[in-house]
Amino acid sequence: MALDLKKFISRFVEEAREHIKRLGEGLDAMSRDSEDRENINAIFRSAHTIKGSSRMLKLSSITETAHKLEDVLGALRDGSLHYRPELGNLLYRGVDAIAVLVEYLAKSGDGATLPAVDEALCASLAQAATGEVSAAVARPSGIDLATDDAPLAVESTSPPAVTPSTLAVTSPSVKAKLNTADTVRVRLAKLDELIKLMGEVVSSHATLRQRLHDIRLIEYDDSPESWEQHRARLHHFGLTLRDDVQGQELLMNELHDKALIMRMLPLAMVFDSAGRVVRDLAHSVGKEVECVVIGAEIELDRQMIDKLSDPIVHLLRNAIDHGLETSAARLAAGKSPQGHITLSARQDGGWVVIEVADDGAGVPVEAVREKALRKGFISAEQATSLSDQEVVDLIFRPGFSTSAIITDISGRGVGMDVVKQSIVDDLQGEVTVETRLGAGTTFALRLPLSLAVMRVLLVEVNGLPFGFTAQYVDELIRVPHEEMLTIVERNAVIIRNEFVPVVALADLLHAPKRLVKTSRSQTGTFDHGMLLVVVRVRNEKLALAVDDLLDERDMVIKPLPEHMRRLTMVSGMVITGRNELVSVLHAPVLLELARKARGQTSRTEAADHAEAQGTAYKILVVDDSLNTREIEKDVLEAWGYHVTLAEDGMDGLQRARAGTFDAILTDVEMPNMDGFTLTSMLRQEEKYRDTPIVIITSREKEEDKRHGIQVGADAYIVKGDFEQNSLVDTLRSLLG
């Protein structure tokens, strides 16, 4: 009877994947040091093993490819052949072809349906083994590593002969995907520990059973003991139960940690294949790119690892397609012809920061600005007032793509928004971009280590509990009612020199009033002022007024039912000790909601009048706090002024020089250049000699005021006593 080979296929796939990984690493090493004999031996052995085990399972196309690969490696090993970059590329192609076949096999589980061997590739390898590298090597292979549509992989067996230049636009199937796994390997020791802990839980449960028995005894005891004695027994019982509960808690925590660790996987799961992905993509657009991977050993919950693959591939694509220049352009700019991409990960407190950095041309801010304007994402007025950072952030808008020619790799207008969505919404993380023209771009993804357990702050509003994940909570403060400012029908507070808008959480959530008041809501804390939870997403803050704080601890986050996932305001649920289900609020969405509510504030008649007359004054607002800038802008726009924003003194000076403004409002403490320096610099400019300059700051000291006037400011407003009218009145009187 014939042997049932299917049983062995999955084992082969697993083994082959390991060897493919080793081959990839070995070839990388060979490209750096082609004389390392030990390395050549190791990769030769891997190719040999794949050949041998695939032959046993009659996987002839894998056997054939591995065999040819082995021949070339053998020739390299015995010195009859010497390493050249073109040969390296050919070997990579061979390994990639095997990888594609193995993944196809993993999907189909049937060796009989395996695609036929790539004759052209095998011929090239055979030729190479004799010392010739055929011209065909230069052709990029349309390799498809996506396991979910494996049949496409067959296309790679006969790529059409096209020139690299047309490829950039028409390459049929450069579909890259980083590897993720369906199974987790757990060390036996870890599993044993877990099982031991389970035993402990069982015995702890037996203890609780005993306590139940104990309390029954006390309850039904009819011995004529005094009330005092009875109470003492109850007290003793309470103490024992407390110890048991504490012991149980420790046990649960340990069990939880151990179980979660099993689901932690090293980032290597996604990072390891990055090198090959970069190579394939770079090859297909005719650029030279080297990829460096750092921190692949950092572990993350596999739930996150699975979802990270696509965003990272997209960022890599983006770096290759938009970020890095062609070799010629790089040489012209005085850089090395080969571009560099660094994929790195590091731990930062409870976060993991993953960065995709390139040393390319940087994001062309002005081109982005123009394009955003052309596409109608921003108004002409916004185009002049948005800071560079805000402009760069526009690339995350759906439908935004700056590539002049739409290529197959990126630039289809989908991507960056998807990256943002999956990082922010699915993974509870943040995305930031840093870019310098000519020097490169870095995308940083900040992610929590695990989504399953998070530090959660529980607050109460209208008698209902709500949660915030701790990473978004900046601080908790209590502010006396009189410190609340009303600015254009909105509330704000000043927290350390920064205006932070205040919104009642109940209003934002449309939370109903709970009919039955819980005991905890009658704490009477309202008298001491307003309790504010300040949430921060990147550099934007929002203070949410809540009634009370309930708890803060690590909690298990449960997902919402599938059909409710579209409610982006809630990222999950936690269960409290009272067995209540509590919605964990997603801070970025709350900020968005608050921003939308803000957009609907009414404009004053003065604004409409100024607009109609076309006499709107142009004001430059300089402040390093995004919140403060926005609030000042709102106030001024409500009164009909045209506002341009600058994020620090240096930025302010450049904008002032580039344009003409009727008045300038500036903060004092700012990076790069402070407000005093900005004021004195502006006073030296011909066109700003007499322009009103107002300093708005939280520095209340007399000497600061004097300093402000000395450097040439016309007015000095302290943020603490800042009121809407005083700012507008001051501006009015200064503008005449």
Added chain:
Amino acid sequence: MNQQEITLDQLLSQRREANREIVNVEEPTRKLVVFELQGDWFAFQGEKIREILSHVDVFFVPGCPTSLEGVINVRGDIESVISLHELLQLPESVDISSSSYLLGSGAGMSSTIRVDKVVDVVDVLLSNIHKPPTTLPEHLRAIVSGVLQFKEKTVTALDLDRIFADYSNGLG
């Protein structure tokens, strides 16, 4: 004496009658969960309802459409609570403390549906379930699968799959 008058033919025909009864019992039936909403009786197909829960706490979730009243905890799984009042254009129940919750699944989603009271879980002959009348109001036409008489009241059988499918589409 009378008994003797029964002829063989009569006996045989009685027997046939009895047999026919047995055949009738084997007529296909359908299990229905009959429930009450604002005094009217409705039903879901039994196979679609996994569990009937009562005395559960419903928790508010911000941002939900009005037909979604919140979530409940079913042994560690979070399930949503859907109210049919809006869909059936019935007035809202005032007191929900005695409500029951039907945990159903269909059209790829699972949720509980809040009802005022579960009347009965019964096996009904398929032949007793009639096609919905053509005079049915517009808002009901798509979701009503049949009409039957039960305990001298009219029961409107609803199509859970259809309701859930509309629901998951409508939310987006």
